[in-house]
Amino acid sequence: MRRLVETLLKRSFRAPLFEGTDSPQRGVGMAGMMDSIDRINSWVRTTLAAIVVGAAGWAGWFGYTNYTAGERAVRDLDDARAELVAKDEELATLSQDLQAKQATLVQRDRQIADQVERIQQQDDTITQQVAEIEQQQKEIDWLDTALRLMKVTHRVAHLRVLDQTTDEATGRKRTTVEFVEVSDGGQPLEEPRSFTLDGDVVFIDSWIVKFDDQYIEQADQDRSTSLVLFRRIFGEYQEPNEGFELDQRGTRPTAYARGGRESEFEKKIWGDFWQIANDSSRAKEMGIRAAHGNAISIKAMPDRTYRITLRASGDLSFQPEMMAPAGRN
Structure with a gap:
């Protein structure tokens, strides 16, 4: 800050500050210097005020940010937990659907197995009946032949x-x-x-x-x-x-x-x-x-x-x- 003031003073006063106190321009120089100093002070105050306001704003923003960071983190955590709960519920629903479908598949597999067993039993029964029919047909043929032979005249x-x-x-x-x-x-x-x-x-x-x-x-x-x-x-x-x-x-x-x-x-x-x-x-x-x-x-x-x-x-x-x-x- 000091360097800034000196630079401004040098730019405002080209002549020596004290070239004879009895010179008529000495009063004019003093007035200009005071005016420059006022301007400098005003500028400095403005700058300092801007800096202070900026710093205060930044500090407020930083403080607010730090103050609300926990709440946001809590909200984010709550949102994440809620989303996780929703995902868990969705997963549970999907799991229930999967279990229901698996149970349905198991039931269908049992039904298919039962049907296959019944079909096999029916096939065995049919095979047995066919064998019995063939045997009965042989007996019928034999009896028919025997009867025919007995009736041969x-x-x-x-x-x-x-x-x-x-x-x-x-x-x-x-x-x-x-x-x-x-x-x-x-x-x-x-x-x-x-x-x-x-x-x-x-x-x-x-x-x-x-x-x-x-x-x-x-x-x-x-x-x-x-x-x-x-x-x-x-x-x-x-x-x-x-x-x-x-x-x-x-x-x-x-x-x-x-x-x-x-x-x-x-x-x-x-x-x-x-x-x-x-x-x-x-x-x-x-x-x-x-x-x-x-x-x-x-x-x-x-x-x-x-x-x-x-x-x-x-x-x-x-x-x-x-x-x-x-x-x-």
């Missing part, structure tokens, strides 16, 4: 009515028939034989051998069908022992002779028929279900032909052939 003989007359003395009819054993195709296996019987009801007495069903079902070579041996033929007014012999006892029936040499099994059956029929143990050993006599009959009509058939199960029956149209043989 073999044509074993033909009976043709050649003539039918009435005895005037007794009023009874006499019937002349032709009997011939045939193959399944209807071809004769022997020369036809003719018999005249008393009455129009014709009886055929036979022996029947029926095998266990299992042999028929299995199409056993010797026991796949029942066997029949025709014993005799007679009319309604004749005693059976008065009838005409058809197959000789102890021999294989003509219908079974076409296969060549008679087997030992067949020899045992026809040679010991009644012994087998009366010995259940022996019959069982041979697979025979039943062996017995059987007589079938039919009321013979003129010019008719009847086929005699044997079912594999052992049923022997008459069946009329279709009549040929008039004018044909």
